[in-house]
Amino acid sequence: MPTDDEEKNWPRLGSQLAEELAMAPPNPVGPGRTLRVGTYRGTVFDPSFRGLPISPLGALLGRPPQDSYLPGGLRWIRRQREKRWIYFSATGRDLFLGLGIVHAGYMGRAFLDVFDRRSGARTGVSVSMPLAAGIEVQASPASGSSHVRGLRLDARTDLQPDGRLRASFRSWPNWGSPPIAGLIEFDLPKAEPISVIGEFERGWPGFTWKAAAIPVAGRVRLGGEILELHPDTALGAVDYTRSFFPHHTCWRWASLVGRTSDGRPVGLNLASGVYERPGGSEGTGSLENILWIDGQPRQLCGVRFRRTARNSKPWTITGHCHDSRVELCFGSPAEQKQEFRLGPLSSSLTQALGSFSGTVKDKSGREIDIDQMFGIVEDHEARW
Numbered sequence: 001m002p003t004d005d006e007e008k009n010w011p012r013l014g015s016q017l018a019e020e021l022a023m024a025p026p027n028p029v030g031p032g033r034t035l036r037v038g039t040y041r042g043t044v045f046d047p048s049f050r051g052l053p054i055s056p057l058g059a060l061l062g063r064p065p066q067d068s069y070l071p072g073g074l075r076w077i078r079r080q081r082e083k084r085w086i087y088f089s090a091t092g093r094d095l096f097l098g099l100g101i102v103h104a105g106y107m108g109r110a111f112l113d114v115f116d117r118r119s120g121a122r123t124g125v126s127v128s129m130p131l132a133a134g135i136e137v138q139a140s141p142a143s144g145s146s147h148v149r150g151l152r153l154d155a156r157t158d159l160q161p162d163g164r165l166r167a168s169f170r171s172w173p174n175w176g177s178p179p180i181a182g183l184i185e186f187d188l189p190k191a192e193p194i195s196v197i198g199e200f201e202r203g204w205p206g207f208t209w210k211a212a213a214i215p216v217a218g219r220v221r222l223g224g225e226i227l228e229l230h231p232d233t234a235l236g237a238v239d240y241t242r243s244f245f246p247h248h249t250c251w252r253w254a255s256l257v258g259r260t261s262d263g264r265p266v267g268l269n270l271a272s273g274v275y276e277r278p279g280g281s282e283g284t285g286s287l288e289n290i291l292w293i294d295g296q297p298r299q300l301c302g303v304r305f306r307r308t309a310r311n312s313k314p315w316t317i318t319g320h321c322h323d324s325r326v327e328l329c330f331g332s333p334a335e336q337k338q339e340f341r342l343g344p345l346s347s348s349l350t351q352a353l354g355s356f357s358g359t360v361k362d363k364s365g366r367e368i369d370i371d372q373m374f375g376i377v378e379d380h381e382a383r384w
Contacts, residue, residue: 021297024195027051028207035199037278039287039299044195045142047207047242080105081204083384084137084242086146086157088167090184090216091257091374092234094118094227096353097182097220098376099155099169101137101146104384106345108132110148110155112171114180114222115334115353117374122334122353123178123222125171127153141193141209141240163189165238184218184229186236191267191295196287198243198275206243206275212267213257213292214238235265249274249382252305254317254330256356256375260293266368267292268360268375270303270317270326277302289319289326291362298362300324305377315352315377328358328370330377350379 024040029051085102096115102108108129115122127150129135138144138157147156155169165186173179193211200206215231235257251274257267269290277285285302292298303319303326315330332354340347355374361367 021194021299028197028205035205036197037199037287038197039290040195040197041192041297042195043142043193043209044197044207045140047140047195047209049205049207049244052205081244082242083245085240086137086141087239088157088165088186088236089255089257089376090186090218090229090234090236092216092227092229095220095222095229096374096376097184099157099167101135101148101155101157103132103135103137106131107340107342108135108148110135110150110153112153112155112169112180113351113353114220116222120333122336124180125153125174125177126338127151128340138240139242160185178223180220180222182218182220184216184220184236186238187215187217187231188238190215191265191292192297193238194288194290194297196275198287199278200244201246204244204246206245207241208243208275208288209240210238210269210288210290211292212237212255212269212290213265213295214267215265235259235267237267237269239269245274245382245384247383249380249384251378251380253378253380254305254328254356254375256370256373258370258373260368261371264294265292266370266373268356268370268373270300272303272305285321291360291368293362293366293368298364298366300326300360300362305379307379317377323363323365325359325361328356328360330354330356330375332377345384347382347384348380349382352377352379 021041024042024044027046030036083104087100089098098113101110111126113124134149137146145158153171157167168183170181191211191214196208198206214236216234216236217231218229220227252272254270271286275287289300290297301319301321301324306316317328319326332352335352337350355372358370
């Protein structure tokens, strides 16, 4: 744990983002029980917001939001407000695979999504679990495991002693979808992650941890066919989130991986509407807008997502500032929408898979050509 002096001197980005990312603090809460809002290199090892009075009773009594301070009923309410998930994707020459495990307190969800890039066929399975029964999401991106155990989908992620992330999964055939099974590994030490600490309305805190352009190895069985993922051609991305989102939350998000014309690995994470720069508004600059090149993260400007007519290029993602630029076009051959409603609670999620083209310039002035790199765009609105 850091000393008191280290706590006082820890970099705080405030309303301005540093040109070079500071190293991640050990936890999101600094002196005076204030959030260390900003974007950091590396990993926040304890994203529990320990020491931050975010519960009504804790704020009234000036106590930290630890379960030991709260009566049983308030502990249960707090856990319904906290949302955790882990999501990863792997992109190879022949396929794209995405796996998400979500614990939303009163509800859990897990999905496995496979897109055959040769045929254009998309298949997978999605399960919802009342009270998140059978779902567990690790408390930190730096330790533990996550899993879903259901009748149609069984999956688990584990961090290995050497820093690799191992994921195993198996689904059963359903309504014409073939069974899917696999074991893949993400070589996390090859791509430096970023940690984002954000503050939503009414002071509710948020944390997300991401890494992209990660070499991936493994194999996936799709029906009766086995598809290989080789680390020299396959790249992945990982997203861990632990946040207290507002009741009404909207975001648009994009993630892609690929290689430049000279073979260097590239990863991109872009968002609008969530984890916005302090004092800003939607589109002024999400703290999680990051370009990875050769495993190193670089900050980008704010972006706006625009949906055009349904044609070969239905999305544009653009953003400009004095030292950064994003100009991307996204075409999707595979789009699906899922909706959930339960009284005042609802979720509308559109996920589109396809290819990105355009250019990205980071704050150092380096310009990267994005030429038909594969990835995902997500449009989400929730009341939770």
